[in-house]
Amino acid sequence: MEPTRQKKTQLLKENLELRRRIAELEGTEARLRHTEAKLQKIEEQFHAIADYTFDWESWVGPDGKAQWINKGVSHFIGYTTEECLSMTDFPLPVIHESDLPRIGKLFEEAVGGSQGNNAEFRIHCKDGTIKWASVSWQPVYDAKGIHLGHRSSVRDISARKETEKALQESEKRFRRLAENARDMIYRMSLPDGRYEYVSPASIDLTGYTPEEFYNDPLLARKVMHPDWSDYFVQQWKKLIKGEIPPPYEFKIIHKSGGERWLYVRNVPVSNTIGHAIAIEGVVTDITERKFAEQALQESESKFSAAFMKSGIPMTITTISGGQYIDVNEAFSKTMGLTREEIIGNTSVGIGYITTEQRSLFLNELNKKGYVENFELQVKIRAGELRHALFNSTKIILAGREYFLTIVTDITERIRAEHALRESEERFRRFHEVSFGGIGIHAKGIILEANLGLATLTGYELDELIGMNGLNLIAPEYHDLVMNNILADFEKPYEVKGLRKDGSTYPLEIHGKSIPYGGINVRVTEFRDITERKQAEAALKESEGKYRSIFINSPLGIFQSTFEGKFIRVNPALAQMLGYESPQDVTDSISDMATQIYAQPEHRARILEKILESDGYIIHEIEYLRKDGKQWTGHLTMSVIHDENGIPHHLDGIVEDVTEKRTMEEKLQHTMEHLRTLSHRLLEIQEAERRYIACELHDEIGQTLTALRISLKHTERSKASESATAALNESVKMVDGLIKQVRNLSIELRPSILDDFGLPAALEWYIKRLSDRAGFHAAFHTVFREERLSPLIELTCFRIAQEALTNIVRHANAKEVHVALEAHSGELHLIVRDNGNGFNVDKTHKRALKGKSFGILGMQERATLAGGHLELKSQPGQGTEVHAYFPLGLIT
Numbered sequence: 028m029e030p031t032r033q034k035k036t037q038l039l040k041e042n043l044e045l046r047r048r049i050a051e052l053e054g055t056e057a058r059l060r061h062t063e064a065k066l067q068k069i070e071e072q073f074h075a076i077a078d079y080t081f082d083w084e085s086w087v088g089p090d091g092k093a094q095w096i097n098k099g100v101s102h103f104i105g106y107t108t109e110e111c112l113s114m115t116d117f118p119l120p121v122i123h124e125s126d127l128p129r130i131g132k133l134f135e136e137a138v139g140g141s142q143g144n145n146a147e148f149r150i151h152c153k154d155g156t157i158k159w160a161s162v163s164w165q166p167v168y169d170a171k172g173i174h175l176g177h178r179s180s181v182r183d184i185s186a187r188k189e190t191e192k193a194l195q196e197s198e199k200r201f202r203r204l205a206e207n208a209r210d211m212i213y214r215m216s217l218p219d220g221r222y223e224y225v226s227p228a229s230i231d232l233t234g235y236t237p238e239e240f241y242n243d244p245l246l247a248r249k250v251m252h253p254d255w256s257d258y259f260v261q262q263w264k265k266l267i268k269g270e271i272p273p274p275y276e277f278k279i280i281h282k283s284g285g286e287r288w289l290y291v292r293n294v295p296v297s298n299t300i301g302h303a304i305a306i307e308g309v310v311t312d313i314t315e316r317k318f319a320e321q322a323l324q325e326s327e328s329k330f331s332a333a334f335m336k337s338g339i340p341m342t343i344t345t346i347s348g349g350q351y352i353d354v355n356e357a358f359s360k361t362m363g364l365t366r367e368e369i370i371g372n373t374s375v376g377i378g379y380i381t382t383e384q385r386s387l388f389l390n391e392l393n394k395k396g397y398v399e400n401f402e403l404q405v406k407i408r409a410g411e412l413r414h415a416l417f418n419s420t421k422i423i424l425a426g427r428e429y430f431l432t433i434v435t436d437i438t439e440r441i442r443a444e445h446a447l448r449e450s451e452e453r454f455r456r457f458h459e460v461s462f463g464g465i466g467i468h469a470k471g472i473i474l475e476a477n478l479g480l481a482t483l484t485g486y487e488l489d490e491l492i493g494m495n496g497l498n499l500i501a502p503e504y505h506d507l508v509m510n511n512i513l514a515d516f517e518k519p520y521e522v523k524g525l526r527k528d529g530s531t532y533p534l535e536i537h538g539k540s541i542p543y544g545g546i547n548v549r550v551t552e553f554r555d556i557t558e559r560k561q562a563e564a565a566l567k568e569s570e571g572k573y574r575s576i577f578i579n580s581p582l583g584i585f586q587s588t589f590e591g592k593f594i595r596v597n598p599a600l601a602q603m604l605g606y607e608s609p610q611d612v613t614d615s616i617s618d619m620a621t622q623i624y625a626q627p628e629h630r631a632r633i634l635e636k637i638l639e640s641d642g643y644i645i646h647e648i649e650y651l652r653k654d655g656k657q658w659t660g661h662l663t664m665s666v667i668h669d670e671n672g673i674p675h676h677l678d679g680i681v682e683d684v685t686e687k688r689t690m691e692e693k694l695q696h697t698m699e700h701l702r703t704l705s706h707r708l709l710e711i712q713e714a715e716r717r718y719i720a721c722e723l724h725d726e727i728g729q730t731l732t733a734l735r736i737s738l739k740h741t742e743r744s745k746a747s748e749s750a751t752a753a754l755n756e757s758v759k760m761v762d763g764l765i766k767q768v769r770n771l772s773i774e775l776r777p778s779i780l781d782d783f784g785l786p787a788a789l790e791w792y793i794k795r796l797s798d799r800a801g802f803h804a805a806f807h808t809v810f811r812e813e814r815l816s817p818l819i820e821l822t823c824f825r826i827a828q829e830a831l832t833n834i835v836r837h838a839n840a841k842e843v844h845v846a847l848e849a850h851s852g853e854l855h856l857i858v859r860d861n862g863n864g865f866n867v868d869k870t871h872k873r874a875l876k877g878k879s880f881g882i883l884g885m886q887e888r889a890t891l892a893g894g895h896l897e898l899k900s901q902p903g904q905g906t907e908v909h910a911y912f913p914l915g916l917i918t
Contacts (some may be wrong), residue, residue, distance in 0.1 A: 028314040083160075083181040085118075086167065089174050090612075091138045093117045102154060103160075103183055105153030123149035123157060130162075137177045145520050147184065157651050159188040209439050211310040213240070214296075215266070217303050220244050222544075234282025241545050250285060252278040266306050271295050276313065288317035298478050309444065315339060316435060340434040343424070349373045349385070358434060362407050379405050382414050392419060402437070414441045467543060471512065474548060483555055484528035496551070500534075501525050508536070510550060515540050524553065533560045553802045582688065583660070583681035585669075591619040591630065594676060603660070604681050605653035615653075625649035625657050632666070642666035642674070645682070658685040785820040786810050786847060789827055793845055800835045810849040815854070819912055822892040823847070824855050826885045830858040830908045833881055838862025838906065849914060854894075856910040864900045885910075 033091045045168050083104070084097040096108045096117075104121060114120050122130050126148035133146055144163040151917055152158055153295050161608050164179035196226070211233070212226040220242045225237035240246050251259045274292040275782045281287050290313045296305040315338055326536040336343055340358035344351055349467060351370050359366050364377065384403050391398050398419040421431040464480025466473050474492040484491070484499050497505050500522035508522065517539050524534030538551040577584055583600030587593050593616055596609045606612045615719035616622045620630040629648060638642040643665045780788035786808045797804035814820075827845060834840050840862030848855045871882060883897065885908070894912035 067458050082183075086178050087138065088140065088176040089135075090176075091116070094176065103152075104150055104158070104180065118150075120437060121151050123151060125149070135162045137179070140174060140177070142166060142177075146519070147518060158183055187717075210312075213308055213310070215306045215308075217266075217305055220263075220266075223305065228310075232287065232310060233279060238545055241543075245508075250282070252280055254278065266293065272308070276317075283549075286469070287312060288314040300478060300482075302478055304477055314732060316433075331604075340436070342432045342434070343422070344430050345376075345422075346428055346430060349389075352429065354909070361434070361436065379407075388417065388419075391564075393434070396421065398432075406421070414438045453671065466491070466496060466553065467522045467548050467550050468551065469546060469548045471496050471509075474543075480553055483526075483553055484524070490527075497568060498792070499525055499553070501531050511536075511539065519554075521556065524874075532557050555657045568787075585679050585685070587619065587677050588678065589634065589674065589677065592617055593619070600681060603681065604658070623650050627652050631661075636672075637664060637677075642668075650681075658683060660684065721825070780824055784810075785823055786812045788820075788824055789845060789847065792824075792828065792832065793843070796831055796835065797843065802834075802840055802843055802844070804843045806845045809849055810847055818892050819854065822888050822912075823854075823893070823910065825854060825888055826908070826910050827858055829881050829885050834858075834860050834862060834906075837865075840905070852906060852914050854912040854914055856908075858908040859905065861905045864902050864904045864906055866902060867898050867900050 035622070068487040078683055081099045084092055085100070086095040090701060093112055096111050097613040098108060100111055101107050108120070110118050116774045118725050119127065119134065130146070130148045137143070142144075145161050146163075147159065148159050150158050150160050154246075160181050161184045162179055162181045165178050166177045169175055169177045169866075180464060206227050207228060208228055209231075210226075211228040211231075212228075213222060214221050214224040217223065222237075222240045227237060227239045229235055229237055235246060235250070243249075248259060258884065259277055262272055262275060262277075271293050274290065276290050279289060281285050290311045291308055293306050293308040295303045296307055298304050328365050334343075334353070335355050338356055338357050341355045341666050342351055343353040343360055352553065354366055354369050359369060362369065362377065362379065366608045369377060373385075374387055374518060375382055380403055386397065388401060388403070391401055398417055398716055401417040401419075402418060403415055404415055407413060414437050416435040416437045417432055418435070419430050424430075428435045465477045466480050467475040473491050473494050473496050476488060478488065481488050481491060485601040486494070497508065497917075500508050502525075504522035507520075510516075511520065515536075519535050521533065521535050524533045525531055533556045535554040535556045536551060537554070538549050541550050542548075543550075565667060577597050580597060581599055582595040583603050585593055585600055586595045593613045596612045598609060601609045601612045603606070604612060606615065614707045620627040624630050626649060633646055633648075636646075642661075646662050646664075648660050648662050650656060661682040661684045662679060665679055666674050667676050667678050669675040719904045779791050789808070790806045793804045793806050815823075831843070831845075832844060838860050840860035843860045844857070846855075846857040848857070886896045889912075892912060894910060897911075899909070900906035
């Protein structure tokens with residue numbers, strides 16, 4: 028017996044241990060299923076992001092073979108993911124042969140575990156085109172530190188490359204124009220007054236080369252004529268402060284020793300916050316003109332010789348008719364005519380200017396008595412059009428007044444100014460698009476900086492000048508920056524910027540080496556790309572949210588071509604259309620009009636309407652399921668344009684409203700049925716009122732009258748005094764009862780309404796009620812002689828009766844006004860009082876809860892008669908009841 032008990036005990040223990048092990052195994056299995064589900068979800072999220080980015084993302088194993096490539100590669104180079112994975116040594120076969128050695132080396136380094144950013148190269152696309160790309164790559168390790176290969180991201184930078192090329196061409200054109208202009212063009216930085224650019228024309232105008240101006244910022248003051256030194260200093264101080272004086276003239280000492288007259292025009296150049304950072308100017312040599320003017324002023328005795336020998340074209344004309352009485356050799360030479368051919372003729376007669384131009388010239392002359400710097404386009408004998416500047420004044424010769432006109436050919440100056448304006452506009456556009464800081468440095472030491480760099484880094488401008496530029500870069504990037512400077516690297520690259528307060532920020536650097544002030548320097552643009560980085564992160568998050576909404580939305584969402592093929596659809600729309608998946612929809616439907624529209628012609632009409640309505644439409648459409656069943660969809664659709672504003676595709680949202688429309692139809696049928704019942708109920712009610720009124724008047728009224736006659740007869744018979752008193756009291760009671768029956772009969776159905784119409788009934792009822800209630804009442808109507816339909820007359824009377832009864836019960840009004848008018852094709856009943864008023868919304872809610880039926884009764888009567896009712900009231904401000912009915916109901 029004992030061994031058997033021990034054996035049972037042992038078996039029981041083994042059974043418990045087995046159950047515990049089974050429970051542990053079940054728990055382990057549940058955790059594994061949970062882990063697998065989580066990994067699957069992470070993988071789905073990864074593909075949801077990676078497969079829909081337009082960048083080309085890939086993962087290359089440690090053996091150099093591509094393991095995974097996203098769908099962005101197809102958008103980029105035209106090859107599908109499968110085609111790329113099937114290529115040997117991908118991506119090397121698609122690299123441009125000129126870039127293959129460099130990129131091949133970088134690829135080997137990446138396979139070996141290196142990382143890199145923004146390596147640029149060209150790619151052969153499947154369609155034969157060539158694109159520019161920028162690649163960044165990083166090594167990938169698992170949790171144990173085992174090298175799994177590297178991931179790379181390739182971005183299309185073709186548009187940026189085209190922009191850079193266009194900018195370089197623009198700079199070349201500006202240089203050609205500036206360096207071939209006869210006028211001296213310059214740019215001077217503020218507030219230091221150093222020349223950033225001086226055109227070669229400086230040699231002709233001053234005798235000094237551009238390099239001499241770069242090396243000596245005060246050279247302009249040194250060449251100034253002593254007589255003009257103080258004036259120039261005043262103008263210089265204004266320029267340094269950023270104040271731009273109007274164009275002015277001054278005299279200099281040419282390097283060769285001669286005197287020259289110069290004419291200068293300056294314009295300010297401001298940074299993004301409006302501070303003047305430079306001056307740009309054009310200097311014209313006006314020495315010849317000044318000498319000619321001075322010569323004319325010296326004396327009349329020398330006038331003739333100076334006039335004739337002057338190199339500036341001059342003319343003398345009559346004041347009245349404008350005939351030439353003399354011209355100098357310069358003018359004759361310019362025109363290509365002899366003096367004899369010109370003298371006695373007019374400017375219009377020789378074809379120099381047109382009649383319209385002469386009228387403009389004379390208007391200016393008559394206004395001021397002289398003409399100063401009047402610009403016209405003239406024609407010389409050879410047919411060439413030139414730009415000329417006219418200065419005309421009165422002179423006296425032999426006691427008579429004439430006009431002396433000096434003509435300055437400014438054709439070349441106009442061309443130079445036009446070229447300068449174009450250059451300035453290009454420079455201004457370039458300056459406006461530069462949103463970062465700019466610094467000029469030599470071997471890392473900052474020579475110049477703009478306010479943008481000061482704002483970006485937190486330093487003052489004077490702190491930046493002389494600073495080592497590496498102090499603006501996080502230490503871990505110093506080697507990269509120095510290597511790029513030494514290698515003359517001219518492409519943008521990203522580092523971490525370091526501000527004065529020690530904070531760091533994502534920074535893009537773009538540098539270029541140029542000659543500056545006689546030395547080679549490097550111009551570097553600093554761009555804070557924090558917002559761009561945040562935007563990229565936000566975009567990635569937004570794309571994830573959009574994808575979640577797109578997939579999980581109960582509404583059908585789609586993108587389609589204008590030709591009628593789906594680009595993308597979500598699962599909800601696929602289910603509405605009766606297909607198994609979105610892919611099944613895009614693969615199966617090639618013509619939406621015939622395959623999903625119940626009436627195919629509707630799609631063409633919708634496209635026409637959406638293009639006419641600024642690219643947006645809301646419409647209800649009858650659709651077809653895959654099995655041929657018809658359903659109703661509420662469509663919201665808009666046109667999506669490309670970057671050039673050209674319609675590209677359609678975005679739409681569809682809601683299945685089939686069940687909703689069925690319910691609305693049932694509700695409409697129910698409402699019509701209820702309206703019919705209400706109308707019948709009111710008819711029965713009015714019939715009962717008419718019947719009861721007749722019974723009260725004809726039967727009960729006549730009986731009471733007979734009873735009164737009988738009592739009066741008994742009263743006249745001989746009876747005791749006490750019986751006579753009782754009979755008198757009975758007669759009085761019968762009289763009161765007759766009066767009550769008559770009033771009740773009138774309230775139920777006034778016969779005056781049927782006999783004389785609505786206006787008479789309203790006027791009678793209002794007067795009767797006001798006498799009883801003690802308020803002043805007025806009635807106005809335009810329908811004295813017209814009859815309305817019985818339904819309208821009865822409805823208006825009942826609404827007025829209810830409104831007036833409410834006034835007596837609740838309003839405590841002193842004035843009541845009732846009107847029956849016609850406005851805009853409608854009959855208009857108005858009941859207005861100056862009583863207590865009430866809150867319309869609260870009263871309407873009480874009525875809906877069954878606590879009051881007056882308002883609902885009036886509204887229902889108006890609706891059944893084809894009209895509508897409006898209530899206007901506020902506590903303490905009286906009440907207005909307005910009922911409107913179509914005038915077509917008048918008979």
